[in-house]
Amino acid sequence: MAKHILSVLVENHAGVLSRVAGLFSRRGFNIDSLAVGITENPEVSRMTIVVDGDEYTVEQVSKQLNKLINVIRVKKLEAQDSVRRELALIKVNASASTRSEIIQIVEIFRAKIVDVSKNTLTIEVSGDEEKVGALEDMLKQFGIKEIVRTGLIALERGNRHIKANNNDEE
Amino acid sequence: MKVTGAQAIIKALEIENVTHIFGYPGAAICPFYNALLDSNIKHILTRHEQGAAHAANGYARVTGKTGVCVATSGPGATNLITGIATAYMDSIPIVAITGQVPTNLIGRDVFQEADITGATAPFCKHNYLVKNVEDLPRILKEAFHIASSGRPGPVLIDVPIDVQNSELHFKYPEEIDIRGYKPTYKGHPLQIKRIAEAIEKAKFPVICAGGGIISGKARDELMELVIKCNIPVVTTLMGIGSIPTDHEMCLGMLGSHGSYFANYAIHNADLIIIMGARVGDRAMASANKIAEKASIIHIDIDPAEIGKNIDVEIPVVGDVKSILQDLLQVVKKGDTDEWLEKIRKVRQEHTAKRKGTDEDIDQDGAVKPKFLLKMLSKMMEDDDAVITTEVGQNQIWAANNLTIRKPGKFITSGGMGTMGYGLPAAVGAKVGCPNTRVITISGDGSFQMSLQELGTIKQHKLGIKIVILNNSRLGMVRELQKMKYCSRYSHVSLEDNPDFVKLAYAYGINGERITKNFEVEDALKRMLSDDKAYLLDCVVDPEEPTL
Numbered sequence: 086m087a088k089h090i091l092s093v094l095v096e097n098h099a100g101v102l103s104r105v106a107g108l109f110s111r112r113g114f115n116i117d118s119l120a121v122g123i124t125e126n127p128e129v130s131r132m133t134i135v136v137d138g139d140e141y142t143v144e145q146v147s148k149q150l151n152k153l154i155n156v157i158r159v160k161k162l163e164a165q166d167s168v169r170r171e172l173a174l175i176k177v178n179a180s181a182s183t184r185s186e187i188i189q190i191v192e193i194f195r196a197k198i199v200d201v202s203k204n205t206l207t208i209e210v211s212g213d214e215e216k217v218g219a220l221e222d223m224l225k226q227f228g229i230k231e232i233v234r235t236g237l238i239a240l241e242r243g244n245r246h247i248k249a250n251n252n253d254e255e
Numbered sequence: 256m257k258v259t260g261a262q263a264i265i266k267a268l269e270i271e272n273v274t275h276i277f278g279y280p281g282a283a284i285c286p287f288y289n290a291l292l293d294s295n296i297k298h299i300l301t302r303h304e305q306g307a308a309h310a311a312n313g314y315a316r317v318t319g320k321t322g323v324c325v326a327t328s329g330p331g332a333t334n335l336i337t338g339i340a341t342a343y344m345d346s347i348p349i350v351a352i353t354g355q356v357p358t359n360l361i362g363r364d365v366f367q368e369a370d371i372t373g374a375t376a377p378f379c380k381h382n383y384l385v386k387n388v389e390d391l392p393r394i395l396k397e398a399f400h401i402a403s404s405g406r407p408g409p410v411l412i413d414v415p416i417d418v419q420n421s422e423l424h425f426k427y428p429e430e431i432d433i434r435g436y437k438p439t440y441k442g443h444p445l446q447i448k449r450i451a452e453a454i455e456k457a458k459f460p461v462i463c464a465g466g467g468i469i470s471g472k473a474r475d476e477l478m479e480l481v482i483k484c485n486i487p488v489v490t491t492l493m494g495i496g497s498i499p500t501d502h503e504m505c506l507g508m509l510g511s512h513g514s515y516f517a518n519y520a521i522h523n524a525d526l527i528i529i530m531g532a533r534v535g536d537r538a539m540a541s542a543n544k545i546a547e548k549a550s551i552i553h554i555d556i557d558p559a560e561i562g563k564n565i566d567v568e569i570p571v572v573g574d575v576k577s578i579l580q581d582l583l584q585v586v587k588k589g590d591t592d593e594w595l596e597k598i599r600k601v602r603q604e605h606t607a608k609r610k611g612t613d614e615d616i617d618q619d620g621a622v623k624p625k626f627l628l629k630m631l632s633k634m635m636e637d638d639d640a641v642i643t644t645e646v647g648q649n650q651i652w653a654a655n656n657l658t659i660r661k662p663g664k665f666i667t668s669g670g671m672g673t674m675g676y677g678l679p680a681a682v683g684a685k686v687g688c689p690n691t692r693v694i695t696i697s698g699d700g701s702f703q704m705s706l707q708e709l710g711t712i713k714q715h716k717l718g719i720k721i722v723i724l725n726n727s728r729l730g731m732v733r734e735l736q737k738m739k740y741c742s743r744y745s746h747v748s749l750e751d752n753p754d755f756v757k758l759a760y761a762y763g764i765n766g767e768r769i770t771k772n773f774e775v776e777d778a779l780k781r782m783l784s785d786d787k788a789y790l791l792d793c794v795v796d797p798e799e800p801t802l
Binding site: 095096103107144149152154 | 558
């Protein structure tokens with residue numbers, strides 16, 4: 086099944102997230118990830134939803150989302166026309182003998198070490214899903230203790246953007 | 256001048272021209288009920304909150320207005336849920352107002368607390384938990400707008416008791432602007448042109464008329480199109496009444512419990528024009544097989560319905576009335592003579608085959624529901640009666656055998672299939688149209704799901720006629736068990752039913768019981784002879800088939 090990215094502008098009200106998430110479960114759609122945060126307009130939040138499914142599923146998800154009164158705009162983002170990022174924190178086992186190797190890997194991935202303890206390193210990495218996945222693979226050999234991922238966020242490239250006030254885009 | 260939140264709700268209802276509401280008081284909604292005493296709005300006290308929601312539904316369907324129901328917090332609110340879900344599935348505009356525990360106690364599982372906005376989110380077009388009393392006027396205005404516009408549906412407003420008691424400067428908004436809610440009414444001209452071309456080209460076209468024709472008040476436009484272009488019509492259960500059921504172009508209801516001709520037409524058409532229908536599985540179980548053979552045009556105000564269950568060649572989003580008006584300007588008649596002749600022949604052959612099953616029935620045998628319903632229709636030929644039904648065999652017997660000539664006269668729970676709907680819906684219909692005859696067709700099973708509303712009928716002197724097609728069984732399920740489960744009947748017998756006539760008497764309502772078919776005519780005459788409520792208990796053979 087293909088993954089599709091939906092960018093959804095919603096009213097920044099209590100309960101909107103649960104309405105959106107509830108819609109997915111009761112309609113039997115699969116959410117791969119859902120990231121939400123406020124936009125330049127404090128009354129509006131943007132959700133980036135990654136949906137697993139075929140074209141029919143994505144169309145239905147978009148239509149059903151549009152039915153929600155608190156949903157202002159829904160737009161499917163094409164992978165090639167959008168900038169996609171995910172942030173992850175990975176806590177990995179690190180002993181004196183493995184620490185330098187891990188640091189080398191982190192540098193190759195242009196990731197950052199954000200916390201160090203006697204037995205662990207916590208690494209911050211941002212990038213698309215593949216990059217985060219690749220780093221995770223490389224770190225597995227040392228023993229990953231914990232991972233947290235934000236889910237994908239995405240914006241269209243260039244001048245195009247979704248407006249909250251009307252249906253036009255520039 | 257300052258008013259309380261409760262008074263503000265009443266004021267808003269008055270501004271929205273609400274004249275009747277249906278409800279059941281409780282502690283958390285008491286400020287509202289207190290304020291209601293100073294208003295001219297009439298309150299119908301039902302015997303169960305679910306009855307209030309169904310009554311608001313029936314009221315909305317006969318009046319074309321938004322129905323309003325009220326309940327208290329916790330169990331009062333949760334009792335509304337089935338009624339709200341029923342209205343959602345059938346796109347009926349209702350506003351449900353519920354009391355809630357005080358704001359500072361929400362989430363603490365205090366007495367009679369329920370997260371009703373969370374619980375009803377899947378069945379509501381929208382809902383609100385009012386946390387600030389100043390928001391009440393805007394929320395009420397939005398609620399009525401959302402419930403009645405676009406694809407109609409239920410909206411719930413949950414008002415904590417402290418919000419009802421707080422004060423505000425009341426100013427009702429004149430306009431509203433909900434950023435995320437802008438229904439499309441006007442159909443796309445290019446798509447409408449494509450419909451016209453498709454109709455002109457089609458040899459075997461058929462219109463499938465749904466409940467949207469009725470709620471969109473598009474009956475006249477539909478008839479104009481049917482006559483202008485000579486296209487036969489099949490209806491969904493919700494679409495019954497969108498074309499007179501005895502009209503020569505009406506082929507009846509389609510689907511698993513529909514007419515032979517309707518299904519014949521759908522399966523042999525080269526063009527199907529679906530209007531205001533959601534292509535439910537009971538109407539078109541093999542939707543995509545049908546779409547393989549015919550081109551599909553789907554007109555609906557809810558874009559989410561188009562392409563949901565059937566592959567559509569020409570989708571048109573918008574108000575069906577406005578789209579039909581635009582279409583009538585450009586459409587030209589195609590050649591459908593061969594098609595109509597074909598249907599006529601099939602109809603003749605099928606009717607000839609059935610002769611002797613419907614007409615020559617044993618008059619000494621148990622009451623034949625089809626005979627009774629046809630007789631009832633005949634007796635009320637010039638009557639503008641509203642018929643409500645319960646759900647089950649009684650519903651399908653009524654849908655297939657009554658003559659319904661006008662929209663809004665056949666009221667049934669189509670989408671949700673809610674047993675216990677018909678009696679309270681009749682209450683709402685009678686309150687909405689007090690001078691119209693209201694008859695509810697029941698089964699003995701479904702009647703017992705809301706028979707307590709006999710009390711409402713008595714208290715408010717509602718002259719509702721109740722016909723129970725009583726086979727002491729859950730007939731529809733029994734039939735399913737007979738056909739699909741080798742007659743292994745599992746818990747479908749209601750043999751120890753009470754004496755429904757005595758029960759009616761206990762509520763001060765007259766009635767009688769008939770057991771034989773020859774008694775039908777006189778019993779119906781007695782039932783229809785006055786304007787008072789009446790219960791007619793008709794003993795039906797449990798083996799009587801639905802179709």
